[in-house]
Amino acid sequence: MKSIIRLSLLAILIIPQSVFTQTFSEQKLNAYYKQVIDTYNVPGLAVAIVTADSIILQNGYGYLSIDKRKPVNKNTLFGIASLSKTFTANIIAKAVAENKLSFDTCIKDILPNFKLYDSYVTQEITLRDALSHRTGLENFSGDLIWYGSTVTDSTIINRIRHLEPEHGFRTSFGYSNIMYLIAGIIIEKAYKKSYAEVLDSIILAPLKMEQSTSLHKEAMSNKNLAKPHIQFQGNTIKQPYLSWDNMQPAGGLFSNVEEMSHYIQMLLNSGSYKNKAIINSKYIKQLWQQQTPLNLSWLDKQLQTPINFKSYGMGWSLMDYNGHKAMYHSGGLDGMVSQMVIMPDQQTGAIFLANKTTAVPTVLMYDFLDRLVGKDTLQQYPERTYALLQKIKTPEVNKSNTYTAPKNYTSSFYCGNYYDSLVGETRIYQKNDSLFLEIKESNIFKGYLVKTDMLSFDLFWPDVPSLHKGNINFEVNGLGEIKGFTINLPNPDLHFNELHFSKKN
Structure with missing residues (x-):
């Protein structure tokens, strides 16, 4: 009987390895990933697929940029953007394990000057609420306060009181970079060090992530740094890196697939790496518990993925894929996209980094999951997604013809100094x-106006080609004097509708 049990256990151990060998053939995957980036016109891609104790694949494809044909490799540094949130959440878990914090610590108790739109929410909101995006704010609300700007932590915290909620407190998901900045500030207070120092001492150094950094200047000096790209007027163009030094805990980390493999293996090994405990597994598991429901995405529905539920934990998105629980997170800079996923019951994870704004990392994640726990034949996610995207036409940015209104005010009528409570002067x-x-506080939001009507202008941002044309509408008082203006520029990430500029006398 004992020999039969031993043989059964041996079979269980052998079968997964043979499945990996067949499904994750390195030679076939290399050819496939090269084909995908060619199809999607992505300059460069880096991929790692790992188990808890081995490397299935670590490789780069394409080039660092369109004008410097240096190949991407496993050590190429990418801005991983919001994947940084998983690191911040793990540091909080470490602090909770050390009794420095609690997930249910009220933010106001640590940051007395913290204030939101509502006095009740201000008093009651906790780290758990901040980490699980259930504050009541709209997705990306307030990002214009800091994006492309040099404003400091204290300024950002002071201005968020002007953000109006979109949802009820703890009722709906509202993705918030700013709440992760606040989590990072609380980490600094708990450890009495800068966020970058805490990140390095708790995660990066123990995991031998020596090239990874949350410091923009340090990343920019790396000679093996991938450059961001976007699609603009039918062409792939380079984008400059924007510093996220004022938002490190939410999206400031740079890393590569080799070092992110160490991070994934730590998570698959219950918080340990090379037999050294990094984070207590009890608290990692709490990060992976459902906190806030999520809707299935448009892509999920179009591709008919075998996903029934999605939700958000603390710093992690959660889903079932073919009945298996998966933890994942994406990240996006202007011109760069990342996607990471782990499936604990399969002891396997993957990371995809692309140096262009593209769907490729997301659909390759689904392709990976399909290869890992799919049924029968592959679902061809990259090919089907590409066909879907070809049916969607990107709006073109056209210059407007000047229109002479019945009463054509001179340019001086509109000139002057204005103020908004979120972005300042x-x-x-x-x-x-x-x-x-x-x-004035922005490094990128500087644009020219083209008149379309008496009090209306088209607005173009030459330094942000990824933004479509906007529109400015001026308001006048009963005396015919300019009171202020608003900006109409629909965008899923940057909410210009939150701004209202008043003219200063």
Whole structure:
């Protein structure tokens, strides 16, 4: 009987390895990933697929940028953006294990100056609420406060009180970068070190993630750094890296697939790496418990993925795929996308990093899961997604023809200094033959105006080609004087509708 049991156990151990060998053939995957980035016109991609104790694949495809044909490899550094949130959540878990914090610690108890739109929410909101995106704010609410700007932590915290909620407190999902900044500030207070120092001492150094960094300047000096790209007017163009030094806990980390493999293996090994405990598994598991329901995405529905439920834990998205629980997270900079996923019951995980704004990392995650626990034949996610995307036409950005209104105010009528409670001082002035708008604290939101009506102008941001044309509408008082203006520029990530500029006398 004992010999039969031993043989049965041996079979269980052998079968997964043979499945990996067949499904994750390195040679076939290398050819496939090269084909995918060619199809999607992505300059470069890096991929790692790992088990708890071995490497199935670590490789790069394509190039660092379109103008420097240096190949991507497993050590190529990418901005991983919001994948940084999983690191921040894990540090919080470490602090909870050390009794420095509790997941249910009220933010107000640690940051007395913290204030939100509602006095009750201000008093009651906890780290758990912040980490699980259930504060009542809309997705990406307030990101214009800090994005492309040099404003400091204290300024950001002071201004979020002006953000109006989209949902009831603890009722709906509202993705918030700013709440992760606040989690990072609380980490600094708990450990009496900068966020970058805590990140390095608790996670990066123990995991031998020596090239990984949350410091923008340090990343920019790396000679093996992938460059961001976007699709603009039918062409792939390079984008400059924006510093996220004022938002490190939410999206400031740079890493590569070799070092992210160490991170995934730590998570698959219950918080240990190379037999050294990094984070107590009890608290990692709490991060992976459902906190906030999520809807299935448009892509999930179109591809008819075998996913019944999605939700968000603390720092992690959760889903079932063919009946298996998976933890995952994506990240996006302007011109760069990341996607990581782990499936604990299969003791396997993967990371996909692309240096272009693209769906490729997401659909390759689904392809990976399909190969891991799919049934019968592969679902061909990359091919089917590409066919879907070809049916969607990206709006073109066209210059508007100037329209002379019945009462054509002179340019000086619109010029002056304006103020908004979220982004601060703004100036409109004459520049050459055009009116020009400049948000003073921003490094990128500087645009020119083209008149379309008496009090309406088209707005173009030359330094942010990924943004489509916007529209400015001026408001006047009963005396015919400019009171202020609003910006109409629909965008899923940057909410210009949250801004209302008043003219300063």
